[in-house]
Amino acid sequence: MGKKIKLKVSARLMRKKLRKRSAGVKRQCRFTSDSEVAASLDYKNVDLLKQFLTERGKILPSRVSGNSAFYQRLLSRHIKLSRAMALLPYCSVLKQ
Numbered sequence: 743m744g745k746k747i748k749l750k751v752s753a754r755l756m757r758k759k760l761r762k763r764s765a766g767v768k769r770q771c772r773f774t775s776d777s778e779v780a781a782s783l784d785y786k787n788v789d790l791l792k793q794f795l796t797e798r799g800k801i802l803p804s805r806v807s808g809n810s811a812f813y814q815r816l817l818s819r820h821i822k823l824s825r826a827m828a829l830l831p832y833c834s835v836l837k838q
């Protein structure tokens with residue numbers, strides 16, 4: 743059991759670790775922090791649901807919106823129901 747071998751960490755890995763640590767501000771789920779907003783989550787509340795869609799009509803992922811997993815699933819369910827009821831578009835209209 744002689745010497746311990748110390749591995750050299752490359753500069754690229756050090757930058758990657760630094761980027762991971764300082765990834766930015768941790769987003770908070772807007773539904774868990776405010777029960778009033780969570781109660782207003784409904785497929786008929788189009789103004790609230792539009793905040794979680796991109797300009798192309800895609801649903802924002804939870805890592806961008808900051809929603810918890812439970813509310814992200816609930817939100818996507820309400821968006822899909824709202825699309826089926828023709829309250830929200832499936833995609834944006836592209837102008838030519």
